[in-house]
Amino acid sequence: MNIHEHQSKEIxxxxxxxxxxxxxxxxxxxxxxxxxxxNAPVTVVKAQIHAGGRGKAGGVKIAKTIDEVKTYATExxxxxxxxxxxxxxGKEVRRLLIEEGSKIKKEFYLSxxxxxxxxxxxMMASTEGGVEIEKVAAETPEKIFKEYIDPAVGLMPFxxxxxxxxxxFPPAAVRKAAxxxxxxxxxxxxxxxxxxxxxxLVLTEDDDVIALDAKLNFDDSALFRHPDVVExxxxxxxxxxxxxxxxxxxxYVNLGGNVACMVNGAGLAMATVDILKHYGGNPANFLDxxxxxxxxxxxxAFKIMLDGGQAKGIFVNIxxxxxxxxxxxxxxxxxxxxxxxxxKSIPVPVVVLLEGTNVERGREILKNTPIANxxxxxxxxxxxxxxxxxxxxxx
Amino acid sequence: xxxLVNKDTKVIVQGITGKAATFHTKQxxxxxxxxxAGVTPGKAGQTVEGVPVFNSVRDAAKETGATASVIYVPAKxxxxxxxxxxxxxxxxxxxxxxxxxxxxxxxVRKYMEGKKxxxxxxxxxxIMTTGECKLGIIPGNVQSKGHVGLVSRSGTLTYExxxxxxxxxxxxxxxxxxxxxxxxxxxFIDALKLFNEDEDTYAMLxxxxxxxxxxxxxxAWIKANTKKPVAAFIAGRQAPPGKRMGHAGAIIxxxxxTAADKIAALNEAGxxxxxxxxxxxxxVVETLKKAGIYDKCxxxxx
Numbered sequence: 001m002n003i004h005e006h007q008s009k010e011i012x013x014x015x016x017x018x019x020x021x022x023x024x025x026x027x028x029x030x031x032x033x034x035x036x037x038x039n040a041p042v043t044v045v046k047a048q049i050h051a052g053g054r055g056k057a058g059g060v061k062i063a064k065t066i067d068e069v070k071t072y073a074t075e076x077x078x079x080x081x082x083x084x085x086x087x088x089x090g091k092e093v094r095r096l097l098i099e100e101g102s103k104i105k106k107e108f109y110l111s112x113x114x115x116x117x118x119x120x121x122x123m124m125a126s127t128e129g130g131v132e133i134e135k136v137a138a139e140t141p142e143k144i145f146k147e148y149i150d151p152a153v154g155l156m157p158f159x160x161x162x163x164x165x166x167x168x169f170p171p172a173a174v175r176k177a178a179x180x181x182x183x184x185x186x187x188x189x190x191x192x193x194x195x196x197x198x199x200x201l202v203l204t205e206d207d208d209v210i211a212l213d214a215k216l217n218f219d220d221s222a223l224f225r226h227p228d229v230v231e232x233x234x235x236x237x238x239x240x241x242x243x244x245x246x247x248x249x250x251x252y253v254n255l256g257g258n259v260a261c262m263v264n265g266a267g268l269a270m271a272t273v274d275i276l277k278h279y280g281g282n283p284a285n286f287l288d289x290x291x292x293x294x295x296x297x298x299x300x301a302f303k304i305m306l307d308g309g310q311a312k313g314i315f316v317n318i319x320x321x322x323x324x325x326x327x328x329x330x331x332x333x334x335x336x337x338x339x340x341x342x343x344k345s346i347p348v349p350v351v352v353l354l355e356g357t358n359v360e361r362g363r364e365i366l367k368n369t370p371i372a373n374x375x376x377x378x379x380x381x382x383x384x385x386x387x388x389x390x391x392x393x394x395x
Numbered sequence: 396x397x398x399l400v401n402k403d404t405k406v407i408v409q410g411i412t413g414k415a416a417t418f419h420t421k422q423x424x425x426x427x428x429x430x431x432a433g434v435t436p437g438k439a440g441q442t443v444e445g446v447p448v449f450n451s452v453r454d455a456a457k458e459t460g461a462t463a464s465v466i467y468v469p470a471k472x473x474x475x476x477x478x479x480x481x482x483x484x485x486x487x488x489x490x491x492x493x494x495x496x497x498x499x500x501x502x503v504r505k506y507m508e509g510k511k512x513x514x515x516x517x518x519x520x521x522i523m524t525t526g527e528c529k530l531g532i533i534p535g536n537v538q539s540k541g542h543v544g545l546v547s548r549s550g551t552l553t554y555e556x557x558x559x560x561x562x563x564x565x566x567x568x569x570x571x572x573x574x575x576x577x578x579x580x581x582x583f584i585d586a587l588k589l590f591n592e593d594e595d596t597y598a599m600l601x602x603x604x605x606x607x608x609x610x611x612x613x614x615a616w617i618k619a620n621t622k623k624p625v626a627a628f629i630a631g632r633q634a635p636p637g638k639r640m641g642h643a644g645a646i647i648x649x650x651x652x653t654a655a656d657k658i659a660a661l662n663e664a665g666x667x668x669x670x671x672x673x674x675x676x677x678x679v680v681e682t683l684k685k686a687g688i689y690d691k692c693x694x695x696x697x
């Protein structure tokens with residue numbers, strides 16, 4: 001789960017991390033009020049969307065007067081920002097962060113993530129702050145410093161100061177930087193973050209150390225421990241279909257295309273998306289219905305795929321292990337009842353591949369209850385080719 | 396021969412009184428697995444499918460001589476269950492449970508340092524030695540006995556691959572589902588090492604997916620350490636960056652963990668990678684033929 005920058009900074013503040021003074025604003029009036037309250041010589045107006053690259057896309061403005069705050073707030077609220085992380089359709093700005101400006105002397109990059117291989121949290125930092133860290137990692141990996149943290153004792157003070165020295169912090173700021181590293185590690189542990197990223201971390205002209213930007217990602221599996229974080233969820237930032245799917249306990253990712261698929265198991269679902277693309281289709285989604293095949297759930301899955309006319313064809317690819325093919329077949333019959341007026345059709349072609357547990361009974365159910373548009377696939381390759389052919393012939 | 400488990404392995408089911416655990420205990424017993432005990436705190440003295448239940452893994456192991464366990468405990472408590480199995484000195488713990496918090500697994504891995512237990516999973520389908528023993532949820536009928544070792548990050552792709560091999564007349568020694576989580580007990584290299592040492596395993600099939608770089612590491616290990624032929628498949632070529640594809644570990648982050656990188660690394664190590672999920676079986680057959688061991692691995696389909 002992701003949250004907004006202003007929310008991340010609230011959490012950081014609660015852990016003692018030095019962040020700029022600031023306030024969220026949902027309207028121009030609120031922005032002006034927040035700026036007046038800050039009463040800073042320079043005010044930064046920052047668009048709040050769940051995507052990086054906002055600065056480059058014109059989502060961060062520097063205002064010297066209240067009038068300028070008003071101009072920028074008016075300009076940004078409601079604007080669609082397109083960054084390298086939003087995709088071409090961009091994201092609408094619905095809230096702003098109004099923040100005091102900082103006198104930046106130097107920018108750094110600092111982050112904490114769980115390293116898969118060592119099963120330890122790793123602190124990563126670089127003197128190349130404010131730029132894409134992926135680029136630094138690819139072009140000048142020697143400029144990235146790492147400290148692996150022993151979970152039994154946490155980030156040791158010597159590791160933090162070693163990092164601060166590696167980054168060449170001036171003597172007056174070393175202790176502040178090291179202290180902040182400890183606080184940020186506490187945030188990751190305390191809130192079950194999958195990532196804590198400060199980019200940039202800045203050294204100010206008066207040798208202060210500030211987390212100027214903050215991005216927190218949370219481990220979805222640990223959210224049950226953090227109801228306060230769940231409260232921060234901004235559903236307007238998420239794909240509506242993905243939200244509906246999550247509520248129905250379906251694993252769904254919208255991929256934007258028109259050939260949909262419904263699969264059991266995450267690996268097979270990914271592989272099904274791949275094979276549709278391989279044979280010239282434009283995949284609409286990743287959809288894992290999971291280990292049970294409750295007909296109601298399958299009907300919901302069909303509704304989500306068809307919603308808004310997105311799916312022009314559906315490939316059902318089920319390998320019955322725990323799932324039983326006859327239940328999936330019943331689910332398709334049920335879906336037709338719910339979706340169509342006549343109760344026995346689905347508005348787009350559906351190619352069904354059933355394999356494994358109770359496959360004969362499943363095939364029989366679909367044979368005995370003819371649903372317009374539903375055809376059985378002989379093989380996975382054949383099924384994938386057929387649905388792509390049907391969809392592409394229609395357009 | 397096989398790896399990790401065989402017909403003599405004595406097994407404990409942790410969380411045996413749960414609904415899914417009871418269902419799968421029945422399936423595992425039907426497959427021939429020697430399940431000698433179950434554990435659910437507070438339920439000692441009961442039986443499930445004829446299997447005696449104990450309050451702790453230590454009690455169960457002491458009474459029955461079990462050396463392995465399989466865990467079906469809810470995510471909130473599963474890390475604790477793994478550590479209980481490790482503390483009891485089991486050789487093998489297989490954790491099926493999905494959605495264990497990552498930081499809980501960081502603790503588990505720390506706890507396991509210097510101890511002898513091998514952990515498989517979490518968030519995995521388990522392990523199955525054909526015709527002898529299965530720990531987990533792999534459907535018993537998907538694989539036939541033979542000489543290919545299968546290791547996979549995905550459950551359904553394990554079944555799919557095993558089934559394609561079966562239909563092609565190619566059998567399996569042992570299937571190992573290592574699981575879809577970012578922090579886990581056993582990775583590709585661990586499983587490949589075991590298969591490399593197993594006399595009965597002539598070739599390996601590895602099924603990877605986006606996220607992390609375990610496949611790249613495995614490719615380098617294979618190139619340097621084994622003469623046995625390896626075939627592969629990687630899921631997630633079309634996965635967009637930054638999106639979790641079902642599995643907690645299946646995410647392209649910071650430009651890393653793409654299918655293209657993994658396939659390139661495998662190809663560079665001389666490993667054939669199936670074009671699509673429908674061609675896994677064919678790719679294994681081709682790999683076996685190229686290595687000149689197809690005849691030793693093929694048995695006509697009954």
